[in-house]
Amino acid sequence: MMKGFNRRLLAVGATVIAALGLAWPAQTTHAADNGTFKVGMEAGYAPFNWTQSTSANGAVKIQGSQDYANGYDVQMAKKVAKALGKKVVVVKTDWDGLAPALTSGKIDAIIAGMSPTAERRKTIDFSSTYYASKLTVVVRRDSKWAKAKSINDFKGAKITAQLSTFHYQAIKQMKGVIKETAMNNFPAMRVALESGTIDGYVSEVPEGITAQDANPNLTYLKFSKANGFKTDPADVDLAIGLRKGDPDKATINETLAKISTAERNHLMDEAVANQPTTDKQGNWLLAILKQYGPMLLRGTGMTLLLALVGTLVGFIIGLLVGVIRTIPRQKKAAQRGLLAVGNWLLSVYIEVFRGTPMIVQAAVLYYGAAQVMHINMDKTLAALVIVSINTGAYIAEIMRGGIISVDEGQFEATHALGMTHWQTMTKVILPQAIRNSLPAVTNEFIVNIKDTSVLSVISVSELFFTGETISGQSFQFFHTYLIVSAIYLIMTFTISRLFRLIEKRLDGPKNYNVENNQMQVVTPTIK
Structure with missing residues (x-):
């Protein structure tokens, strides 16, 4: 896939940056501190974050754009920014560019449904958990996999997940599945699922709810604890990505600790209810x-x-x-x-x-x-x-x-x-x-x-x-x-x-009038 190829190319660029960094004197890079809290996110991963045209429901302006970002991540960012005494600025960034944007000082934090995996901790630091997540599998409602009760009921199914996430690593727990190439983002996986290229993809429950509500042809599966994925909180729970040695980490953790589970669930319910939908009745264009x-x-x-x-x-x-x-x-x-x-x-x-x-x-x-x-x-x-x-x-x-x-x-x-x-x-x-x-x-x-x-x-x-x-x-x-x-x-x-x-x-013109355009030859007079 071209997206996968572009990811490999970006990895080359990241390697070059890292090599240059080793040869350059170490120095902590921070985004310009002008009273703003710059948060990086895709703004396309509902209900955690999405893009909309107005400021409705507490949306935040996207930097350098006339559009706004909203969702669970945005509302959580507003709470953190308030505690820091700053104003939230959303920097809309492709998933591939989030980590480089943070380490290079383009943004102050990543709040984009990112899990604090051991691999990511080598590059960036993380706050405490701001959302406890559970894994699910999204499938077509009319497929035989829609009746699956366990992650081991997918023998022969073509399963994928988002690249550079624990979701993709979790596929190995599903016995007998065909592990397809990881994809760049959830829109790409939904297209592949609807077209039959894959039979399902591993996701988080909120995203599964969004997929099911927005598209009646899709559904997400609920597994019991015994029949579901075996996960570690560090792999599935979501945390705020920060630069190594960020002085605001303690304040951010204190702020998150004050947000109760009930309030977090309420924020997610609001995000699911407010996420944008398109009227599919009448003329789609x-x-x-x-x-x-x-x-x-x-x-x-x-x-x-x-x-x-x-x-x-x-x-x-x-x-x-x-x-x-x-x-x-x-x-x-x-x-x-x-x-x-x-x-x-x-x-x-x-x-x-x-x-x-x-x-x-x-x-x-x-x-x-x-x-x-x-x-x-x-x-x-x-x-x-x-x-x-x-x-x-x-x-x-x-x-x-x-x-x-x-x-x-x-x-x-x-x-x-x-x-x-x-x-x-x-x-x-x-x-x-x-x-x-x-x-x-x-x-x-x-x-x-x-x-x-x-x-x-x-x-x-x-x-x-x-x-x-x-x-x-x-x-x-x-x-x-x-x-x-x-x-x-x-x-x-x-x-x-x-x-x-x-x-x-x-x-110029193809045909010239030779008679009208020929040069006049003047014979010089000899004195």
Whole structure:
């Protein structure tokens, strides 16, 4: 699966960050302390957390967005922030990016239904439990597995769970099952379950209740203590993720200790009751657009912004690099040496950014810069920088190819006329090279529109990340992704046609009137 592949790529980026961290002086990184308590969560895992368009039911504004986050995790975060004397700020982050965001100081805490497993404790610290969880299995209501009374009644069933969670490790307790590849998030698992790709997935009871209430075709199973999963509280109970040595840990634990079990159950009941639902009666398209239209528009706008600015800046970078790399050999030794060093550095730049995936580059720049060099970049700025530099590396080679495709005789002719290399490039070669390279540049623009989807790892809510959120909340996976696909197609089709018109305009008219355009030859008068 592509999601699994992207996770492995992100793991490479995390390894690079860790390696850099070992070589850099140790220093505790904290989010900017301006009276806010920055909490990282997916905002797409109801009833623990979700995204909505209004501030109804005590929702909290998502940083850098017009949307709001709500759910059990959000309400718990508000209680903790009040005890700390701060205001909650929700930072919507893909599950993969939560731990790097915390260790790099982008957020102050993770409150996202995360269990304090031994593996996670090696990297981050945890508070005491804020929700005691139980495992369940979500299946299709019409399947034979819906009658299962024990976790050992699933022989031959295809079972999966979310990657990097104890849920996936717990599958080994289910005798005779086929352990499928772990998936990135719950929306992906629900799609797979409905389509028959899997027979069930391991989850927590609140999520199972949400799945059952939102989709009548699904149900969650209740197991007795003897027939259920054997778990340790550290593996299934939920805790707040904190940085190592966080001075607020004691205060947070004191606050959680004051929240009674009855109050916690009441908060969960409210979360289940308030979680967003989509009207499945009538026209599904109108229902989704009515409820989530503004979110889709904002996601589309972010995708277009990243692709447009990234391509334009990348084109300028690529153009300059292409010109420099085609400078002819210099006569003076100093100039030759300087040019050789410059070409070597540019070659390294091109190979690095063409040879590594954008998702790894984003993780290294955004999280690595904060963790290693303590540079706290804005997520949108970081995304624009990554797309621009990545695009520049590709366009540099495109432009180099366009330049060397121009006939060498034109270079020789301009040099014979005494023109400098810069004059030759700007007045003769580049106009032709740019025209020859335009189809490839158009392709880069289209690729950028689609590749911005990986930037959700640094909390950028572009179109695909928005689609994931909507599908996870509405349970209308096919319909949501069909709309998202249509939006992508409209964008790429429009860009393709616009650049076709530009190409035709640069080509000029195909037929010339020779009689009207032929040059007049004036015979000089000899005195």
